[in-house]
Amino acid sequence: MTAIVFAGQSYALADGESVLDALLRAGHAIPHGCRAGVCQACLLQSDEAPPANTQRGLSSAQKSLNYFLSCQCQPPASLSAQAVDQAGQRVSGVVREKSWLNQRVLRLRIEAPLDFKAGQYVTLWQSAQLARSYSLAGSPNPQNLLELHIRHYPDGAFSAWAAEQLKVGDALDIQGPLGQCVYSAPANQALLLIGMGTGLAPLCGIVQDALAQGHSAPIQLIAAARNGADLYYLDELSALAAQHPQLGITWLAQHANQATPPAVAIGDVYTHVKTHFASLKGYQVYLCGAASFVAKMRKQCFLSGAGMADILVDSFVPFATTKT
Template sequence: MGFQISIDADGPRFSAEPGETVLDAALRQGIALPHGCRDGRCGSCAVTLAAGEIDYPGGTPPALAGLGAEQCLTCRAVPRSDLHLDLPARPRPEEPQQVRTLPCRVERIERLAPEVMGLSLKLPDHDPLRFRAGQYLDVLLRDGSRRAFSFASAPALSPYLELHIRRVPGGRFTTEVFERLGERALLRVQAPLGDFGLDPTSTAPAILIGGGTGFAPLKSMIEDAIARGQQRPLLLYRGARTRADLYLPDLAPRWAAEHPWFGHQAVLSEPEPDWDGRRGLVHQAVIEDFPDLAGHQVYISGPPAMIEHARPALLARGLDPAALFTDAFVDTSHGN
């Protein structure tokens, strides 16, 4: 006998089978709850447990550190009773979106860094795709599996979609991209997906933290802000291992030169001896520069481990949990 789960006062209701996590139950029944790593590390799935009891069979998830006692992580929470959950207040989309499956053609493929490939995809001229900066698409493979990649281009560039793809050792799809995929190859994608993106209702200063190809959705968000003519202060912190991994290095300096509301910092964790910029972990640079984050919003995208370590450090500096937006880039090396 399963348990009944309700979301918000007027949200969806669904059931969970014994031993099934809240997130798995929701996705199985076509209900899209916010989530990222699905391993309890990034905190993207945090919701308020308004009523009911849960267990974490694998132990307390790391991302609970710094969250309130009433918070639960749906990706790891298994119900012990009927539940009522309240989702965090997030800005509603400016207009309804339809998730669609579309064909596309590889227009251009370019190596951006030793382990990062840039793809430009061309959608059908007669079938434009509407998406919000910060969202992602799924590439649909022939065997029915899928691979998720954030849009790196602004919506204004549709029907061209830019992706940044990091090579995953032994990954089936990324190996195809790096070794065999050529221009004019055909792919099928499903989009738009996800709810990451700048809060359009806020004018608070925003700090954008990107690790590796976590730069992709942030690039989309910054270029969209430029296209819209906004003046909201945005400060980008880019993290990479070496200078070679810091792909498209001229973009952020150009944005800063052209737009006084934009600033940037590059932070390398394993820099070359002649590197004269910031060193260490990218989130540490943020907390060094901002001892008090009250009144800011922070958007962080990249590997779950980066988000896992950054979340409690940022919250300890006074950041409101509701002002932290995350996008975890899950390593699917077992099949990617």
């Protein structure tokens, strides 16, 4: 049986139990969020080299300091660990704008001194214990504004707080940026970007970045949602497409309702992609949205000819304890 030594105490790990779960069970208030290796809220530092799989996504500096993701750690042998200075991993931001993009999606614009690439994501801290990760919409800008599209769940620990209590002028700690789903194609490679729901957020930034860098090959953006009323940014993106003939946009909803805008086609996104992009050989593909959507579409795009290295994804993982 392996054990985790933390704050001078040794705790046995149950079969299949992570270091995070063992320490929470022992009553230690270890910050955490996704429990899926995404948000990096659960960072700890080990006295010895931690298992390599627990350092995925960390910077070289963090790796060299033996930082590891405790939610991903089921060590093969006993391990000693300590808390890290979480404050040193974050910057402070100020909410400058709060508005609704539709009935379910809240837009925050937060001013923060953060260097990021369009398409990356950050972890927002509501308190020392509650954190959630959101993709950045838009590109770096002189105002240092980070734009986030937050799907509102009335019983979600973070999103309900953001919708009901967070105010313009409030300060918020931000960790990141994280993620590799960024524009990286040569200018003459065709791009296909598919976002489901708020998966549109990172794609907005990637499209802007590609255009700003002079991407000349066709850029096809598919913004999909369950209902037409869930789609947003129709006017803004249509205006962008009008200025850039290489950009084409398809709005797609699985179901129509009274609020479905006329520009929105009704149909299944998998069928649509199969029909209109029968061969994806040579494309660079970006997929953003719920993990189940990303996994299924990734397989479909690969089977249609896209190289695995040319399929970049931003997969929204569900949080284990509460909805976001």
